Structure formats: C-alpha cells, structure tokens
Amino acid sequence: MAVIERGVNNTPSLTTIKRSPLVRTLGAAVAALPAYQSTNADAPPEFTEVGLRYSHYSEDSLSEDKFIAGARGRYDIDVTQLWIEAPIGSSWSIAVDVQNDSMSGASPWFVGTQIDGNPGVIMSGASIYDNRVEVGATTRYFWADGNAGFNVTQSKEDDYEAWAMAFDVAWNSDDNSRTWSASASTSNDKVEPVDGNIPVFIDREDIDTASIYFGVSQILSSTAIVRIGLGYTFSEGYLSDPYKLFDARPDEHSRTALSGGYRKFFPEAQGAIQIDYRYYSDDWGTDSHTAEIAWQQNFDRFALTPYLRYYSQREADFFSVIADLDEKFYADDFRLSSYGAMTVGLRSSIQIGEWQMEGQLERYESDNDWGLYDGEAAPALVNFWRATIGISWRFD
Amino acid sequence: MASAGVLTNSTIVTEHTFKVMGGPARLVIEHAPDHAASARVACQAVEALLRDLEARYSRYREDSLISQINRLAGTGKLTTVDEETLALLEFCERLWEQSQGLFDPTAGILRQVWDFSRGQQGDVSELPNLLGKVSWTKVVQSEEGIALSDAGMELDFGGIVKEYGADKAAQSLRDSGFNHALIELAGDIVAVGNKCSGAPWQVGISDPDAPSETLVTIELSNCALATSGDYQRFIEINGRRYSHFLNPHTGWPVEGAASVSVISDSCLTAGAVATVACLNASEGATAWLTTAGLPWLRVEQAGECSGPLALAHPADAIGRN
Incomplete structure (x- = not known):
C-alpha cells in the first residue's frame, strides 16, 4: 500500500504513517468483511510484542513393578521463555527469544532383568540437575507477496553446546489463496558429557544436522484452509545417548516427515475444527503416525481449545528391551521402542486490550499396547503432565 | 494475468461506466x-456485485433487506441477516463507538425535517419526536437476526455501502487477476496497484463548488480516497451555512465542512473517517482527523482548504476564490 509522492508536493505516504488506534480499531472490523478476506498482503507486525511464558513438565515416577535400582523420581523441567518481536520500518521485523530450561530428576540408565524374569529399569542413582539456556534472534523481511526470515540460535548447557542457523521463505499466489513455504536449516552440536551420577565413556563428540522443508497451504473457501508439507533431516556424528550404559547407534540418521492439516471455521458456532496428521519415517527402521484433532471455541475475547493427539511408532531396528550387545548397534532406550501414546489437553487464551494471556494443560500417557506396531514393551515408557502459562503485551 | 502490461506499448485499457447507488460508476x-x-467479463462481474449491494442495502428499494428491517421496526420481529450484513453492522458499531455516537445509521429519519433540495429549514418542532427514534442502541441484534426496537425507526447503510462496494469491486478485480485498475464510485476511488507503466494513478479531488474543477491532484497506488460532503446541498439559517450532515444528538445540520477527503488502505475506512469529520463542527473535525492520522483534505463552506493533502499544491492553487 502506498501513496506515491509527487515531485512538488509533500503528500504523506501511507507506507510511512503509523496506523492510529482509531484506524486499527476500524481496520479490525473491516478485516471481518468478505471483501477484504483475501487482501492479506504480507506486512511486518504492527506492534511490538513482549511476552513471557512459563511451563512446567513433570514425568510420573517409575512404577514399582518396573523398577530395579536407582532413584524412582523422573524428570521435572521448568521452562521459562521471554521474547520480543518488533517491526523495523515498513518492511522488516526482528525477534529475540531467550529460553531457560532447568531440569532435575533421574533418568533410565539401562534395562536389566528383575527377579521375576521381567525387564526392569536401573535408573541413574540420584537426581541430575542441569540448566540449558537458548538464545535466538530472527530477522524477517516482508514484501507484498511474501516474507523471508533468517534465524540464529545458540543453546548451551553444562555438557552440550549447539549453534543453529535457519532460513525460511513464504510467498503467496497472485490471488493470495495459496502460500508456498520453504526452509533450510543447519546445526552443529557439541556433546561433552560430564561424569556425575552416571559414568560416561566419551570426552567430546560432534553432531552435524541439516534439514529442508517445503510446504503449501491453500485457502479452500472463506472458512476453510488446508496445508501439506514435506521435510527431510540428515544428521551425522555421535548420535548415541552418552548417559545410557548400553547405547550404540549408527552415526548417520536420515528422516523424512510428511505433514498435513485442515482448518474449518463454523461461523454459526463461532468455532473451528483443526485436524492434523504427520507421518514420519527414518533409516533406523522407525516410522510413526501422529494425528491430532482440536476444536477451537471462540467467545467474545476468549478462546478455549480442547485437543486430543494420538501417536504410534514402530521400534528402531537395533532396539531391544534389554540391549543386545552382540550386535553392532544396540539400544534399550524406550524412545526407540514400539508404543502408542495419547495426549489430552486444553488450551485457552484471553485478550484484554493490549494484553493477551494464555494457559495450557496436557496429560500424556504412553503404552506399548496402544501402538499400531508389534514390538516388546519397554518398561521405562513415560507418562507426564505439562502446564503452561503465558502473558504478552503489545504496544506501539 | 494482467501483469504482462508492464510493456506500456502492449497495454490496452478497458473502461466501463454505468450508474449504480444513485451515482456514476x-x-x-x-x-x-x-x-x-x-x-470485459470482470467489469460485468463488478457491476453485478455493486447492483447486488444496492439491491440489498438501498433504503429506496422496497424489496431491499434494509427496507424489510425498517418495515418490521417496533414489531419485535427479527430479520435474519447474512454474515456480510453482520460484519457491516459490526463495523457500524465500532464507528459509532469511536465517533461517540456521531455516526449513527439510524439518524436518516431526521431528514424528514430538513429539505436540502430546496435549502429550507423544516418544522423543527418535529425534532424531539424524531430524535426519540434515533439511537444505535435501539438496534437489537441476536443470533437469530436483527430488529429495530421502536416503530418508525429506520436503518440506513447509506454512509458506508458505496465505500464498501468500491473495496469489494477492487477485490473482485484482483481476484480475477487484474492488478492495474481504478474504480470510481461517485467520488470514492480505489486504486488497484499502479498503472501498467509502473506510474501511480492520478486522481483529482474536485472542487465541491464546481465539480468539474480539480482542487488537488493526488497520486494513488494500492489505496483508496473517499470524499464525504456535497457542496450543492446546504441550508442557510440566519445567514449561516449548514451542511447536509445531521447531528444525531441534536437533530440539527452541522455547521461544518463542505467536504472532507481521506486516504486509507480501504475505501470503507477512508469514507468512515471522512463522514465522521463532516459530522463534526470545525474544531472537532480537526481533532478527529488528527486522531485518525490518515492523510486528509478539508474544504470549508467558504472554500478554504486545510489538511496534509492541501499542502499537495502551492497554497495559491488551492484557494477557490
């Protein structure tokens, strides 16, 4: 949008005018009208937004019948995130994101056999404490038909340091009904395990990862949108878990994921149904399905979204409940086993003036019997609660 | 589709004129x-969509949705309305709030007292009775539909439908793949993109006193210019000139501008800001326009121009006297 200035005049250009609260209020009502619903030219955010989010993740203790030794209490993680996003001029935005994860609890060390013959977990002896700090910065350029962003992120903890760079671009079709998006990223991780409660056998190792993604979303009508995307990620380096006693994984890992989603808004109900699906497959023999269904119910300045997610995966080729050390690659990590998982959750958000508050609570449970694929049950399968609260503030 | 026209010598121009909503298009x-x-097909489609808006929202047409709502005023019966109408009502609500009630789509009945075609003051003793029926708060909306609570009330979308129509026409052309177009609906103008040459569209704001004369020429690209006001329609009372805009709180014409023009990204927003500026007396209008923060031009009854767009020309070229 622009008023082009004439040589002799000083007509103010709309591109340099900051939209007043009055015009923004009217603009919000204008945007709801059918005549404007495909005119969403890409533009930087109109406001500066500052937000703070806190999330608590808590794993259930390992049940008595699956426990052999160590500490039964599993991970608790507190995540605190602070972000700021601001427009710069009429075509750019910048965002900075700082996140702190603080972990405590015991983790499965290896799987052995109990007196009754069933597999049981030997946990790390006592609580592990770790702190991770991640800092990311994104700059984004907007033009009439799309936008492109560049992100750099550094993550650091006692025993781990990672640098990542990502570039993404999205562009809209002439009639704005279709958006293509593509991204590429690369990261380098350095693992330097610390000898604490668990003995480790490496000093320092590297992991290099590269990934690409291509996606398209299509507006089907004024109330429906569908999207589909394909991503590929390749890692090489030290991909085993240094904190597990019996864990020897290949030093290359390539994975592919196909994802799709559908959103349909029902004006009479003031609500929208959201259906998402993802298929994942990798060269370690694992593949998985994730399906989620959610209903977003809008109230005046308030929205509630209950959701249900199902996940099922096939075990990796080198997984066994008790690691088979005769093989070249072996692991007893429950995350590589065959299992199914259900997540039930509720998201809510409320808008009061320039303030937005959000809350989320979810319960995750996993079970070998719930999966679509055969495979022995890993005793360390996890269940957890996660609660999130956040607040953000927009200003000029 | 039409973007191939960057080669100016291979560009051709399709023009279509017709009458709709009581004015030239x-x-x-x-x-x-x-x-x-x-x-040509795209032009026909635009004409059809504007005629459809007129058929639904004109208060002069017996079979319009607005006439149906107005006929049922005071009966308690609800008229079912579509999403587009609901969204227009929502826009009215916001504008009513923001203008502190100066913009009121129920104020049309006040015209019964003032005869602008003859420039005469009517029977002001009727005003108290009519003012009782002017109130946006008496427009009842529920999930089933909309109703006017008092008999004799009238809803009038006249202040916004033409501007909305211009935006809708622009969107229709864009959706058909035409990105270099200009839409003019009786003084409300939307520029879709630039001209094929890459140059902006040049449009004139006409002199309210002499519509064939141009006061200011402005270059537009992908934005809208709306003008409210009509210099031909005024009333002189005790030697003072009043505009045809009626204050919904007093029922009296506003001693305000002859016309106000505003530029915004949508014609609806530009027109709304311009209309409320005309509903304000001088100081109030300037404050309102400053609050809105959009480029504007205000032409007084006596002919002086003010506002950021007035600076678009040397001062001596703007004065009309």
Missing part, C-alpha cells in the same frame, strides 16, 4: 491485449 482496467475479453 467508472471502472478502468489496464491489461495486456490478450486479456480484453476477460477484462
């Missing part, structure tokens, strides 16, 4: 020669 599309047929 003009569509200009610049496009490549091989899109001439689809440009």
